[in-house]
Amino acid sequence: MTRLVLLLAISALTAFGGMEAHAQLQLPGATAPTPRGGVAPSSAPSHRGGGVSSANRGPAGPPPRRGEETLPGRTLRFLGQQGSMVITRGGTPAQPVFTIAATGVGRRGNDIRSMCTPDLNAGQVVTLTPLGRPEGLSRFEASFPGCTMVIDLLSDAAIVSAPGGACRFSDDCQVDPTGLWGPVDREMPPEAEVERARGAADRRLNAARRTLQQRLRTTPEGRTFLSEQAGFGANRERVCRNYGTTDAGLGYCALKYTEARAAALEARVAATPETQTSRRHRN
Incomplete structure (x- = not known):
């Protein structure tokens, strides 16, 4: 009888030790059992609708780096597809000078099949005029012959508007640069x-x-x-x-x-x- 009691005690201690080892080996991010035997909610972000789950909400964090620091030298495409825009930074760190070279994408007249891709300012760079940060982003103005663009710089893209409307060129080419200029799909x-x-x-x-x-x-x-x-x-x-x-x-x-x-x-x-x-x- 004493031998049976001893064996039962050893079995209980072994089982308890196994439970402790299992708890210690639980991997980060794994779901732990709740007191009622259910599964605790996961803290992983929800992918439904591209949102973020409430469990993963945290501080907003710092804003992305300024575009004037990260954009120079990149080639941006209108709607990530056509045309090109390259901003270059020169001058000194204390007094930087930004220039831009751009190729637009438009059409001639009302025929959507008659595409045109003019080099703004014949492919020559234009100096950007700084307009401050009226809406939080660095804003510049580019005055090309027949086209004025206002450009807000993001870390890896630019939002462009055309205050004077669509740009018009001598060969009846109309270009509306309004929208997001950024990387192509693979970038x-x-x-x-x-x-x-x-x-x-x-x-x-x-x-x-x-x-x-x-x-x-x-x-x-x-x-x-x-x-x-x-x-x-x-x-x-x-x-x-x-x-x-x-x-x-x-x-x-x-x-x-x-x-x-x-x-x-x-x-x-x-x-x-x-x-x-x-x-x-x-x-």
Whole structure:
């Protein structure tokens, strides 16, 4: 009888030691059993809809590096497909001078089949005029013969607008450079990297949006801001649907516009004073 009790005790101790060893060998990221025998929620990001799960939310983190530091020398394509834009940095570190050479993509008249690809300024570089950072990103103006472009620099792409409308050239070629100029498909970052960056950009955007909503809630601009922000997602999808030639292009383009929007809202937060009402509501 004593021998049987001793064997049972040894078996119990062996089983308990095995459980401890199993707990110690559990790999990082593996799911652990809950007290009720269920599975604890995973902290891995959700890939559904390209979003980030609430369990993976963290600090917004620093904004990406400035485009004037990272863009010079890169070849950017209109919608990641056609044309070319190359920005070059010269001068001194204290007083840099930026130039640009670009090839546009357009059409002659109303015939969409009659494509034209003019070298802006006959292929010669044009000096960029700095316009500061009115919406958080470094902004420059490029004045080509027959074409003026305003360029906001991101870390690896540029958002271009044409204040005077489509550019017109002597051979009846019309070029509308408005949109995102960036890398072609094979040069885009991996989708996992784009997703992580998108999560950080979304957190920056939402933090600035909440602050602005609070500060503008009792001002005439408050309703306009809410309407503007509500339409951002749809506008982003509209301008990005033709970026690149694969499904990855939409995600990359959406990231760039989200980063630009986050920078614009952060700049607006810095320029918008905190009111007594917002301080009371926050407290």
